[in-house]
Amino acid sequence: MTHPSPTGWRRFTAKLPHTNSRLVRGLALASLVSQIMIVITGGAVRLTASGLGCPEWPRCTATSIVNTPEMGIHGVIEFGNRLLTFVLTAIAIAMLVSLWNLRKERKDLFRLAIALAAGIPAQAILGGITVLTQLNPWVVGWHFIVSMVLIVLATVLVNRARLSTEQAATSAAPLGSRLLRQILIAASVLTTITVMLGVVVTGSGPHAGDAGAARNNLDPDLMTRIHAAPVYLLVLTVAVALVLVYSGSAAKRLRKSVVILAAVVLSQGAVGYLQHFLHLPVALVALHMLGASLLTAAMANSLYLATSRKEEATARQEASGAIHQPAGLRNGR
Ligand code: HEM
DSSP, X not given: OOOOOHHXXXXXXXXXXXXXXXXXXXXXXXXHHHHHHHHHHHHHHHHTTOTTSSOSSSSSSSSOSSOOGGGHHHHHHHHHHHHHHHHHHHHHHHHHHHTGGGTTTTHHHHHHHHHHHHHXXXXXXXXXXXXXXXXXXXXXXXXXXXXXXXXHHHHHHHHHHTSOHHHHHOOOOBSSOHHHHHHHHHHHHHHHHHHHHHHHHHHHSSOOSSTTOOOOOOOXXXXXXXXXXXXXXXXXXXXXXXXXXXXXXXXXXXXXXXXXXXXXXXXXXXXXXXXXXXXXXXXXHHHHHHHHHHHHHHHHHHHHHHHSBHHHHHHHHHHTTOOOSOHHHHSOO
């Protein structure tokens, strides 16, 4: 095996970004988008009953790494989802390489990128356990929840990739008022509970991923009611957050994030009820999975912005020419 010479390596790294360039920011966004995408393709596997389209893991069958024609469309769908892991891996590696020169001064970005990269083998193994346990609904549920954690990490990465080194190092007061931060923490806890209960409802429902897969034997109607209960509180807390960002002089970016959060919560709640009353048509179930991913990202975004430092956001807005007043007037609480 030949190794690149030290000079070759130095020449290569010299070409890599030395600041949080457009490439770094673009790759952070690509990480977030791809993490959401794989939830949807994973959903397609479950909703087309292709969960055991590749009955083995890590090979597709005992004798083949890839799916074979006689495995039909289920094999194509399940193997296609496995292939998407390589796209995620390529993005994760590109992210780490793009941060190479920044690894010391931007430890925050580098650590987040490492955590996201580590999430890929972890999810691949959990996906493998899902197949080897014949789609045990609790394992399928954890597989989904780990994806939500990775979406949160990618959302923070997108936000922090916008900051210059000086902005990232600031330790000023948080951007959101104390009450707003408390309300958004409560909303995040409620979102987490709702998502966790959601996967339990799925485990009791009809879309197991394969006709022969076990269910968790809980009552789907009762579980749906339990899952919807914290949503009322979530809607209430987000409504309070909306009032707070509009009644105070919250930064524009924070206000916008809470408006997006409110829109996503309401849409997701509406889709939830609709799919329940229409007896879970696959298109709506897929939309509900997308909604859960978007809500997780929107929630993490609002909470991140409210707890992030004043200077971070004001410096960003000044850089874009959006603000011309002194900081004290802009973010008074
Ligand atoms: C607005 C907040 C909501 C969030 C974040 C949320 C999240 C989730 C999640 C993560 C799942 C599991 C997806 C999966 O395992 O693939 C799920 C499933 C489900 N949710 Fe929600 N949900 C919300 C609201 C609702 C509401 C208001 C209802 C209506 C009663 C509802 C009904 C359902 C049903 C019936 C399932 C099971 C779908 C299946 O069997 O595949 N959800 N939800």
